[in-house]
Amino acid sequence: MASMTTHENFPTVRHTIFQNSLMSALLDGIYDGEMTIGEILGHGNFGIGTFDGLDGEMVILDGVCWQVRHDGSATRATMDQRSPYTVVTNFVPHTVMDAPENLTRKEISPIIDSLVPSQNFMYALRITGEFEWVKTRTVVKQEKPYQKMVDATEEDASVDFENLRGTIAGFRTPVYEKGISVPGCHVHFLAEGGTGGGHVLDFKLRSGTIELCPGTDLQLRLPLTAEFSDADLDPDDLDEQIHKTEVKE
Numbered sequence: 001m002a003s004m005t006t007h008e009n010f011p012t013v014r015h016t017i018f019q020n021s022l023m024s025a026l027l028d029g030i031y032d033g034e035m036t037i038g039e040i041l042g043h044g045n046f047g048i049g050t051f052d053g054l055d056g057e058m059v060i061l062d063g064v065c066w067q068v069r070h071d072g073s074a075t076r077a078t079m080d081q082r083s084p085y086t087v088v089t090n091f092v093p094h095t096v097m098d099a100p101e102n103l104t105r106k107e108i109s110p111i112i113d114s115l116v117p118s119q120n121f122m123y124a125l126r127i128t129g130e131f132e133w134v135k136t137r138t139v140v141k142q143e144k145p146y147q148k149m150v151d152a153t154e155e156d157a158s159v160d161f162e163n164l165r166g167t168i169a170g171f172r173t174p175v176y177e178k179g180i181s182v183p184g185c186h187v188h189f190l191a192e193g194g195t196g197g198g199h200v201l202d203f204k205l206r207s208g209t210i211e212l213c214p215g216t217d218l219q220l221r222l223p224l225t226a227e228f229s230d231a232d233l234d235p236d237d238l239d240e241q242i243h244k245t246e247v248k249e
């Protein structure tokens, strides 16, 4: 298997990340997609996203798509469900590291920064292990007419998990992709066995493994819908909207 050594300052193997629609479209309230979960799984066995109507957070691990609802519970999604926004890849752990023990998200972040060979590429990120706690939130299913995401996420419930095994999955995205995707680390949590999860706000990892898969190619599939073609994809307050909906501080 091709592997990357840390002395190289760029990835040496091409690897595609597939994305359906845009973060800015989601912010504008484009919550109904055209792609089914079955189609999306054809582009990757690992990823995150959401479902039509903003009906929960999506986590795809080992080719299985999980739907996490606002109470933190999770079920397996069906192949004919649709998604307005998903980022997936076929995960290959090119960089693997045992995480130092008892670190919070803020403490683990510089370690992940030091593991990436360059800030200028995309990375799929997977952290598997034993968590002391994980703080998540999950979007609440919306009804039409859809409101913008900054308003839709005001009613998000926060769900905390304690003393459990699980996986944090997502992407570390360069700032230049702002609007296309969420800049920085955007990660979701799935408890072992698919018993629960959500969009990750913070966590403390007791022990575990950090794995990274560099992405060099972005395959972006835009929806051919009237809603998407009329969307405002370049709002003046894009930074603020992304911060409010994804970081939740």
Ligand SMILES: [Zn+2]
Binding pocket: 057, 186, 187, 188, 199, 200
């Ligand atoms: Zn999320």
